[in-house]
Amino acid sequence: MSEAPEIATAADRVMPGVWHWRVHNSRIGGSISSCQLLTSNNGAVLVDPIRLDEAAFAELPAVTAICLTAKCHQRSAWHYRTLTGAPVWAPAGAAEMEQRPDHRYDEGELLPGRLRALRTPGPEPVHYCLLAEDRDALVCSDLLMRGEQGDLRYVPLEYHDDPDATRASVAGLLDHDFTLLLLDHGPPVADGKAAIRALLAGDTATA
Numbered sequence: 370m371s372e373a374p375e376i377a378t379a380a381d382r383v384m385p386g387v388w389h390w391r392v393h394n395s396r397i398g399g400s401i402s403s404c405q406l407l408t409s410n411n412g413a414v415l416v417d418p419i420r421l422d423e424a425a426f427a428e429l430p431a432v433t434a435i436c437l438t439a440k441c442h443q444r445s446a447w448h449y450r451t452l453t454g455a456p457v458w459a460p461a462g463a464a465e466m467e468q469r470p471d472h473r474y475d476e477g478e479l480l481p482g483r484l485r486a487l488r489t490p491g492p493e494p495v496h497y498c499l500l501a502e503d504r505d506a507l508v509c510s511d512l513l514m515r516g517e518q519g520d521l522r523y524v525p526l527e528y529h530d531d532p533d534a535t536r537a538s539v540a541g542l543l544d545h546d547f548t549l550l551l552l553d554h555g556p557p558v559a560d561g562k563a564a565i566r567a568l569l570a571g572d573t574a575t576a
Contacts, residue, residue, distance in 0.1 A: 371443045371467070373402050376420045380406070380429060383557050384549065387504055388429060390421050391556065401516065404444070405508055405551045406432070407482050407501055414482030416499060416508050417442040417553050418449050434481035438510035439496045440464050442553060460486075463495040484508070487545065491535025492524065498542065506549040507561060512539050513568075514554035521564040524554060540569060 375392035383389050383405075391403030404419040412433030421429075432453045435446050440463040447468045450457050456471035458480055474480055476488040476497075485500040492511035499508040512535055514524045523539070526532040542565060550561025558564045 371396075371441060372445050372448070373419055376422055377425075378422050379425050380421060383551070384504070384506075387501075387506060387549070387551070389551060389557055390419060390425075392419055401514070401555050402444070403553055403555060406430070407484070407504060407506070407508075409482045409503060411483075412481060414480070414484060415449060415455070416484070416551075417510065418445045420445045420448065434458060436480055436482070436484060436499060437470070438499060438508070438553070439493060440466055441493065442510060443467055460495045460497055487542075489538035489541070491531050491533075491538045492529045494530060496538075498538075500545050500547060501551075504549070505547055506551055507542065507545065507547040508551045508553070509542070509561075510553050512542075513550075513552060513565075515552065515558065516555060521550075521558060521568050523568070536572065539565060 373394040377390040377392050380388040380390040386408040388406040391401050393399045394402040405416045407414050408430050413430040414434045415432045416436050432455045435455050435457045437459045446457050458472045458474055459470035461473040461475050474486050478486045483502045487498045489498045511524050515521050529535050550558040
């Protein structure tokens with residue numbers, strides 16, 4: 370079961386059309402698990418969902434799709450599919466999940482909410498980040514994390530299938546246009562590219 374037992378009490382509006390909430394997930398030693406809701410002209414997309422208080426969730430735009438970045442981020446997707454009726458999109462080629470997704474997507478595909486699928490292997494072979502093309506934002510799955518305060522860092526590389534591929538995937542994020550970095554493990558980063566460049570510079574310095 371990949372769902373965190375904790376429930377977030379409130380959602381933060383990060384920018385127009387983007388909400389974020391997070392919990393300290395006891396399934397991963399109390400580290401942060403977070404998720405995002407992004408709206409566009411064709412609806413509201415919930416990405417790698419974490420459970421939110423029912424009253425707080427009811428105040429958000431109605432969810433029309435749920436997108437997963439990897440098998441390991443099923444989280445509360447099936448709960449919210451049952452609650453909202455929204456279809457679940459998951460990566461093609463990912464291992465069998467707890468329930469069957471409604472749709473599968475491939476690299477480069479444009480998903481609901483104008484989310485562009487960017488394949489970013491390393492944490493596992495079938496792993497994606499999602500570029501929000503009309504929000505100047507990138508949703509980053511298991512590559513990067515940060516605490517409530519502090520600098521951006523890698524999700525611990527000992528948990529990754531291929532740490533070198535993770536480093537290459539992080540460097541490759543700089544090839545895409547975004548400013549806001551929305552993390553699945555930590556609060557958002559306002560200038561995401563600057564934070565990634567600083568991380569990579571430190572990585573090179575210690576190599």
